[in-house]
Amino acid sequence: MLAHNVDFNLTRVCLECLFASSIYRIAVGSDGVRISMESALTARDRVGVQDFVLLENHTSEAAFIENLRKRFKENLIYTYIGSVLVSVNPYKDLEIYTKNHMERYRGVNFYEVSPHVYAVSDNSYRSMRTEHKDQCILISGESGAGKTEASKKILQYYAVTCPASDQVETVKDRLLQSNPVLEAFGNAKTLRNDNSSRFGKYMDIQFDFKGAPVGGHILNYLLEKSRVVHQNHGERNFHIFYQLIEGGEEDLLRRLGLERNPQQYQYLVKGNCPKVSSINDRSDWKVVRKALSVIGFSEDEVEELLNIIASVLHLGNIQYGGEDSGNAYITTDTQIKYLARLLGVDGLVLKEALTHKTIIAKGEELKSPLNLEQASSARDALSKAVYGRTFTWLVNKINVSLTYKNASVIGLLDIYGFEVFQHNSFEQFCINYCNEKLQQLFIELTLKSEQDEYEAEGITWEPVQYFNNKIICDLVEEKFKGIISILDEECLRPGDASDITFLEKLENTVGGHAHLTTHKLADGKTRKVMGREEFRLLHYAGEVNYNVNGFLDKNNDLLFRNLKEVMCMSDNKILTQCFDRAELKDSKRPETAATQFKTSLAKLMEILMSKEPSYVRCIKPNDAKQAGRFDDVLIRHQVKYLGLMENLRVRRAGFAYRRHYETFLQRYKSLCPETWPSWQGKLADGVSTLVKHLGYKPEEYKLGRSKIFIRFPKTLFATEDALETRKHSLGERVTYHMVLVDGCHLLSLRTVAWWRGILACRRAQRKRQAANTIRRFIKGFIYRHNERCPENEYFLDYVRYSFLMKLRRNLPKSVLDKSWPTAPTALIEASEQLRKLYMQNMVWGYCKRINPEWKHQLEQKMVASEIFKNKKDNYPQSVPKLFMGTRLNGEEINPKVLQSLGSEKMKYAVPVTKYDRKGYKARPRQLLLTSNCAVIVEEAKLKQRIDYAALKGISVSSLSDGVFVLHVPTEDKKQKGDVVLQSDHIIETLTKVAICADKANSININQGSITFTMGQGKEGIIDFTSGSELLVAKAKNGHLSVTAPRLNSR
């Protein structure tokens, strides 16, 4: 939201000074640096401040107007009040709306560039995109102040700068082309403005998720229908009538029964002003015709529409005959003929309806003739109703062509400003009531956003006194006792209600209200400036006298029933939509104009409240529509009526200026040795150091969470001036060199300016690039599942890059770590390859790092794994335990045994239990492994030696026991048969045997039982079962029974 960016940059003041003034011309002197600095200050003095919050004397209306004047003289038509844009109509084409200008404001921070309606547009657009909050831009100001022009500039800005596609182009065209159509039917030449909007307009511009304008929706308010039948001197009817007559093809005019001369039409001659020098009706007609096709009107629809426009002109030419009090009759039959054809109704029925009225009394339809005056007003009522309803139909039709759902929205409100004329009627009452409501919203939201910002920054909010105009809104709109209710009551009540009885009722009901008075109730002084038929409202902006004449009629806005009936019978397709038969059956009185307006305003407020608002306040510099003329009185009046001083007071209530620490430090860091050239610590500390160095007093500033708040503009100006001096001292060095080259100080100044220009360009370029990157990224995301193509290559590269970066941060730390980041679809294969490569590499590195002992250990573990993994129950328990070199050292083995082994090197020794072949008695033994044989030792005795070559095989169970059998050949007489042993380290022991004897393949793992030979051809059987604990014993069947403990691992 704008208020979040309530910020500005004095750079722009200086830049504006540079551009607006002829600084280069002034600046050269013997002390070039000093003079040029002074000239910058003079220029600042000349072009004023770009934000009113920087006015030292912010409560002075004179200072406010003086600042506007200074800037207006320099063609600087835009100035901020914080985030509110004040715009003064230049009444001439300024070169500030080019594509280059649009680019300059695109994606740039609000405060970095000079004030412009594009800055507001861009800011709203960015807030919509980044904060995902719908926006609205409220444009207000009096007639001719430039509201409609501003809204068109905003629309053009979006049309040019937002992303586009073919479909979007169509919508953009329709959005843009809706303007000439609505202006043709809803705008007219008035005394104040040659192209005055005679209706209020709220337009939603809808954007899709890519930020492209994809649709729109228009709400229209209170069209000034009375203009159809009457115009003040010097004013015209709605443009479309003149455009059709001036620009319509001969054929078309013939079909419509029209002549190419506006003077022929009663409805076009009241203002005596058919031609306006600034308007070219003929070329405007072409624009409107084309726009109608672009929006999607078929040829038939255009024809029907023009039939209606022509009908209104024919209606105006209907003349009545008859005495004043007698019955009226129509004297112009040709008009009826045309009307019957153009409206598709029966001529006689129409004629009858234009001279009679029907009323339903007690269920019976009564017809009574009209007198002259009544007939004329019935005819005019019909013209107004037909035109008014057609206008609403037109808006709806445009809306249909712009329909889009689920969009983010920026609303544009171009609505009438406060109006105070010599004679103020019902219309001014409605318009000023509307402004009262908008002011209420404006103050509430401005205050709220200020308060929110203070809260967010942790700065104490000091309550601001302001005038709450709710009291006036209530006076107008309150149920039962508000002015609208009283007016409605008078309109609806039977009897002789009149404008005067309405005035009396006001006096009786709300006469005591502080904001209302009437001629009768007023004091003597006020009475002198009030008519007897007037009531005065004390609006927030000032007093306005309203003349009650016509209030009842305008509020009733009645169309006789029989005229409605005729319209309901029309063949014209537009009119059938405008006049619904259901309306005739509805016995309820239609809502009055004021109530309808009140309801639509309440809806508008709801819409606006749901959005983040931005404001453009337009001012018209003079009544003569002249360029370069600044009429102080007129402008003071508008400043007051727009409530700008109040706005400034609220905005300046606490601190004049605020800016993010980073931006502040970046700009002023050169002014303090500790912060120059860069500050390494926290930003807040840097800013604190800087402002202390600059001598800021505690009451002059506050440090918030992310921003510095400066109370007075003068503090900031002093800092800005110090910066200028500093810059020039840098510039001086450049100057010195330049003087050496050609003695020209001017060049040095230009160099500085040039360099600043370059920096600004670079900054802008960076921002553009950033925006492009984001756009490409989003597009890529949408097309991410497609084959690589220009739309997605950036995104895919980014995905690749970020996956690789993530991978780099999350690579497995060890060979056992099997984690691996999940790859995006496009990279699954590559990721798998990478994983393999990385694993190989890690394994290789691991292998390189292992020492010989560890290597030996691992080799043994490998053998163990090959033999026992998934085959023997106690293998898993053995895995984490290191294999020992030996389980018995030299001292634990009898020296005689070692002696008898002679030169044979002992490789491993382990205590074992041997089971006798007869009786299976358990005997403690030692199993020694040498390089050639396995030896079973009983203390000093070498009980049995089994050469590896003779070792037939080794049997072991699949359970968790430690029993194993070494099989020897039966024919070997030296051997007494197979050996049944048990080791507490069976996996280790048998792995050693397998390695020493090279018998890894000879180890048999058996389920159930093992058969072995006992010598002399006898066989023994060992049965293995699972049980709770290890038990080895002779069973009754003579077998050796081994109960192995059950382990949880399998």
Ligand SMILES: Nc1ncnc2c1ncn2[C@@H]1O[C@H](COP(=O)(O)OP(=O)(O)OP(=O)(O)O)[C@@H](O)[C@H]1O
């Ligand atoms: N920014 C501008 N640059 C140049 N001329 C402008 C600008 N703004 C307004 N004008 C001129 O002022 C005229 C009136 O402006 P515009 O129609 O926007 O007024 P308005 O506030 O919409 O008035 P109304 O309430 O009567 O509709 C324009 O026709 C145009 O000539």
Ligand SMILES: [Mg+2]
């Ligand atoms: Mg306008």
